[in-house]
Amino acid sequence: MKKRILIAKVGLDGHDRGAKVVARALKDAGYEVIYTGIRQSPEQVVETALQEDVDLIGLSCLSGAHIPLFKRVMELLKEYNLNIPVFCGGTIPPDDVPVLKKMGIAEVFGPGSSLKLIVEKVRKLLGEGEDNGGNT
Amino acid sequence: MEEILEKIKAGNRTALSRAITLLEKDRDFRKEIIKRIHKCCGKARIVCFTGPPGVGKSTLIDQIIGILLSRGKKVGVILVDPRSPYTGGSLLGDRIRMQRHATNPNVFIRSLSTLGDPSGLSRIVKDVIKLMDAFGMDYIIVETVGTGQIAVDVSHICHTTILVLMPNMGDDIQMMKAGIMEVADIFVINKADLPGADLTEGYLKSTVNENNVPVVKTVAYNRATVVPLVDLIEKYVEIPMPRKISKMKGLLKSMVLDYIEEKTLEYLERSKDIENYAEKVANEEIDYYTALEKIYEKLTKEVLCK
Known part of the structure; x- marks a missing residue:
């Protein structure tokens, strides 16, 4: 049974290259990746995570509004009683990383993060060993 | 199991x-839950969309969900990607086209990947349909991987099979080919605002239309063009018994074949027969038909006759 990962773009932001590249890398690493498309509200993201019963959520935001948007996602996850780990990426200033981690976001990948690192960390978040789940 | 069933029904x-x-995940759970709910199913109308990649199935389904919702229906959607x-x-990217319905409490959308099934249907689709039916959906829409000609299996598990095509997809010879063209209940020519739509409609009507199968032209993002298609879907009449039985024959046959295939693959992985005999065939010790006979003999003994 393949693990399922939701890749979601929150807020009014059309920069989807990063999210697509990460989605593709995770697909190539052997995961089932569900992509929401751009301009999603936190409500849409959490409702999608519920309907698709995913094991992990990856949020992407390059508009600068990551703090309020990701915060709302984390609140809704709690409200829905969904215990799903979350990682995020985008143009996130280093100063914001501790703020996001405090919200409960497990990993933050800023500009320049390598795909190899992202896949490795995702494996860890999903509780998988090095050689589980196909090729890297 | 009881608990989860009660929750689904609620x-x-x-x-x-x-x-x-x-x-x-779990084959035993699958069997057990279907045995328990099959009596409370049967209310939902199951509509399946199939057709080649890129003809606009997902966008069309998005529009159809919207129209069904405005008519007060509850809609379950199953999207299958390779x-x-x-x-x-x-x-799994079909969902992108219908995210505007994501937060609607009367819609439930689930994406599945095919488990290496050439018919374009994940083997569990029929079981997911039953669950959504028990959940209380009025309509269950299935979108399959666009394999086109070979996707006959889809017709076994749904009430209405819709084949989606678009203009300039080939001439009347393509339309005469066997397979999915023979099981469709409705033909849709989507992207009908492109040049060539009338010609495609002409080909369709002249070659496959001995049984008066309706042909509908749509432009998926234009709601008004999709309304007649939904009317047609809603006009559905009860399938006559002989046809129902023939659908079940098809379904059972593919289930038996799937089951044997699954068991066989398990055996082959366990026994390493393929590896062993491949070496012998490569070394020209024996020919491949002899190898097949030997493997089959062991397989029958250990799997089929157990």
């Missing part, structure tokens, strides 16, 4: 979602 979305995952035979990974 309309708990999280329970439905979890149950679908369990269906996928899985890589190399990495096992998949990118």
